[in-house]
Amino acid sequence: MKKGTLAAGFVGLIGLIIVPFVAADYILHIAIQILIWGFIYTAWSMMGRFGLTSFGHGAFLGVGAYVPALLWNYYGVTPWLGIPVAMAVTVLLAILIGYPSFHLRVVGHYFALVTLALSQVVLLSLVAAREVTGGSLGMTLNVVHSWLALQFAQKSVFYGIALVVWLVGLVVWWRVDTGIGRVALEAISEDEIAAASSGINVMREKLRVTMISAALTALGGALLTQYIQYVNPEVVSGVAVSLQIVFAAIAGGMGTLLGPTVGAFFTIVLNESLRILFGIHFIGAANTIYGILLILFIIFMPQGIVGLIEGISARTVRDAGEGAAPAAAPASSEP
């Protein structure tokens, strides 16, 4: 990592730490959402950038959101225990769906559809178990403001937690990016058979990144529930949320560290500003614009916003060292 990037990152971090001391509650509320969703999109992009396009992260998000909430509401188990349990369950789920998929070479849009089916299984199971989960009406957390319950009266505390988790997400992303696994995964996404024949353990690499991505997504889902203190199957596991994860990550750019977070920032700020500008009469306006932009992104710049900016700056600076790095999403370079 270059010195300039490091310094910029440091300044940025200081800025993020200052936010809760200066910002109004509303800004803080937006910032928390951006951090949590940014974290979830980052988790998704760990798979997505290697051509493992999951349309079913709603499944992991749903398990992450519901397991700690159910444990807390029914048995009084603290989320500090509930969240690791939820992450373990999603890792299991990821193995259950990932192992046969990778073993049988279910790739591309078949993989997308399998994961979509998985998210539907989770969604409909949550709705079907309405005696326990409250069905489509959702479920409200028993509110106790304490560290044990991981619920807080002040938004600033939760902001701190979200910030830490988001940073952890970035570190994990960076570790995957700089590790030897990245080279292997890129090779796999280019040509799986060639990668396997050159000694890469395709199954292990794919499964590892899938498990990490699933576990982090579950953590994101759990945080979201802890923050909003309410959970609803359609909101965490619906088709819309699974697609939204995919699109925001792509819009932001999934081949770069901050891309998915930029995607979260972009979508949430767009949503909020349209809501403020037009009020509730224009419900759906944000998503309408968003849908059009997504189509344009896919057609004209599959590498996303951050990829585009980096592409331009790389061209102007002619920085040979870094310029080659922000490659387009591997999915788009496939034949």
Next chain:
Amino acid sequence: MDIFLLEAVVDGLLLGGVLALLALGLNLIFGVIDVVWICYVELVMCGMYAVYWLYAYFGLPFYVAGPVAILFVAGLGALVHLLIIEPVLNFAPINQLLATGGLLFFLQSFATLLFSTDFRNIGLHLAPIELGEIDVSKARLLAFAVALLGAGGLYLFLKRTYLGTAIRAISQDHEVMGLMGVSQRSIYFITSAIGGGLAGLAACLLVLQYDVHPFIGNSFGPITFMICVLGGLGNMLGGFAAAFIMSQIIAVGGYYFSIEFSYVLAFLLFIVMIFVRPQGIFGR
């Protein structure tokens, strides 16, 4: 046999007709153009709104509103191809899926913007028919019959007409047909319009049974994709048969458990099937 079970089986059979029609349109487009329209069921939603406005608001008779809606959705289908599919025709399949996914987002939220999230019913109620001891919904029976007729019509069109032959030929070889003097571009365009038209037909049938709202696609979309894959993507006969298998699972499962649980079963079956027979039940 239990009377309610029998009713569930009949219901499943009738539901299968509409699902088969949906799967048919999607499979036609996939088989010929090699693109999965993940927004296909959203086109059905557009068609349902078209029927709603024409029939319930402007007071046109149903037999006028229906065909107009079918033409409207056929036009939409052609537009989708021109504006969204053509630019991404040479992209990776997953990016094509994402582009049509963007359209799904757009259509759902644009419908919300225009019509709000209200559930709208066209207010045309057909009395159920008593068949022996069970009641059969006339709307479903009609849907089933028209779906079969539509499927038959499509089959004849593809087998017997010059254009149909060209469409089948291009689905077998995308490059050589161009050399044989068939314009790939116009065939794709026509196929998209036909696929849209089938969605419009399905819309006319569904609007008799369900309220229309912007997110109705979410309840039919996933299952339609599963059916297509189960039958073998692009395999129209396979998809047709798979629709009836899935609808029986849903209906009979709904009888024994709950309707959500029967959908869970259907999706689990799909996941297992894609592992066991990725080429579809009827694939080679």
